[in-house]
Amino acid sequence: MEKGLVKPKPKTKLKDVAKATGFSENTVSLALRGSPRLPESTRDLILRAAEELNYFPNHIARSLANNATRTIGLVLTDIMNPTLTLAARTIERELTKAGYGMMFAASDTSVESEKRALLRFQSYQVDGILVYPAHHRKFDHIVAVAEAGTPVLLLAELRGSGLDTVAIDDMAGAYKVACHLLGLGHRRIAMLDGGFMSGNDDKRRGIRRAIRQAGLPANTLIVHNAKGTSATQGYRMMPAVMADPNKPTALVASTDALATGALRWCGENGISVPGQMAIAGYDNTEVSEFSVLPLTTVNYAADEISRIGVARILHRLENKEARLPAETQLIEPELIVRATT
Amino acid sequence: MEKGLVKPKPKTKLKDVAKATGFSENTVSLALRGSPRLPESTRDLILRAAEELNYFPNHIARSLANNATRTIGLVLTDIMNPTLTLAARTIERELTKAGYGMMFAASDTSVESEKRALLRFQSYQVDGILVYPAHHRKFDHIVAVAEAGTPVLLLAELRGSGLDTVAIDDMAGAYKVACHLLGLGHRRIAMLDGGFMSGNDDKRRGIRRAIRQAGLPANTLIVHNAKGTSATQGYRMMPAVMADPNKPTALVASTDALATGALRWCGENGISVPGQMAIAGYDNTEVSEFSVLPLTTVNYAADEISRIGVARILHRLENKEARLPAETQLIEPELIVRATT
């Protein structure tokens, strides 16, 4: 008989274990959950029987009875973004450790599909939701979820949302890169701004602050707006960047991918990096620990915010009644220097 | 009053909509699911009321009643592997399109945690499970899940498992790289074998086949066993590779990361790539579409197998009674040539 054709055995239920041991469903349920109300003898007896019958609890039924699923939903914009991949991994690990399951959805930076994902999660009755938001100003639907009673935690700052947040301080990160470049003597810095997410405003501000602090004129920074964050975009932007008669000597990209594209363009156009042009990325992802590329970058500590974020939301769940106020926590990222010349 | 402190409104239930409209729960339920048995008038009335009360169904209760969760579990070894990241993304997209939710778990290539993840998914009553297996010979626990009645689909071949499979034909992929290198005239080819997953045996076999077909001696291939698949590993292996008095002129790594490490080593040791040493990767991931690196690589079509895999498992679910036999489908990957010199 072929394996694919075997009739599946009916699943063992609490009732079956009850019948097998002669105890009531109730007692079996208590035993399986290790209630101290039962004497060891009965507990062992029941556990052994359950083991033998290959019983495992129906989590759905339990969830319905408990009004809690021990499941957390994660909404990311795009898991292909290496930073968010790392976040997803860390979050999954932490949740598993804590005995929680994780549901996953991607918004693809579409507010509409973010909305759908949130609704789906609400319907699934997840106990809490972690969100890397799709848009930095359209977030009413996220707030609505929190107000409806599902704890929400943001993994990127959404100013004015009033939601629990654990995120990277992008202003501090960009400030660090800028200080680094200025320290190397650069006096014309171009920025490749990937646009649209709130973080980028902060990045620009961080750079500006460093320039002001160094006592340099505001036009030390030349901002170029990329319509995207991909390597291809970075590559395409370069002619415009270099068209400036007063060419920049350093470049800050708002993502590593953009930086990679810029790097390629320089390679193809005989501009040595970092000799003639310093290039800095952001995220420390495309550019891995073991990078072959001469890119200095900001380490977006996705694992750290994930760990803290998970701890925060679980803590909130365990103190459902305590009504903890929302809180925003920003992590300052490190600069990773890979090219100093 | 602070937002975090607002008392959550109680959720609207079927009963509430029933009361509000004067119909029975049953009728409301039918209306919400668009039953044709109801006249449009009542349906509209009910839908409007539900809308107003901000009703959305409790998926947990529905699942319990239906004995189906419309949820699929995905078990990956490690989502940081870019190939699997892509798989995760594609799978999530396809499932969402089909109206399914996705639970996610990582095994970190530990059979034990793979086992735990499968158990958890069974307990959560997922309708089906997609698995990128942790080990190529220990899979009894996976088979057990299938036999217990939860449809399982493998994303990598597990010979002898008898389980439904949609996977990449690694033998064909490796054969292609080898043919390419041999065609360029290489006569000493080293392989950096990342070990442990079944695919690698196939990769070795594929290369050997190409060599045999070209009428070259078996010792054209020199296999080096890396204890891992990271860039760091690739870097560390290189001295051993180059210690051979009869140095190889080409290198096939079993992952792109390994290849990247090798590339870095060559760079630091004054060996030009691909001039003095051709390097080929595998997966087409570290090495993205827009790569700056001179690495030819095999395109592990994770998105394709994911799409097909999801379609297959959903099809199986929709024909639960049909008892379709298990089937193995192998996709032949393309070679992406980035360095020909």
Added chain:
DNA sequence: GTGAAAGCGCTAACAC
């Protein structure tokens, strides 16, 4: 120490 009964929110079978 253990059991009986009610209920979590929904769907399905069968009345009317």
Added chain:
DNA sequence: GTGTTAGCGCTTTCAC
């Protein structure tokens, strides 16, 4: 067309 009833598998009073 619509309502009634029973039940999904578990937990939780509250008796005994």
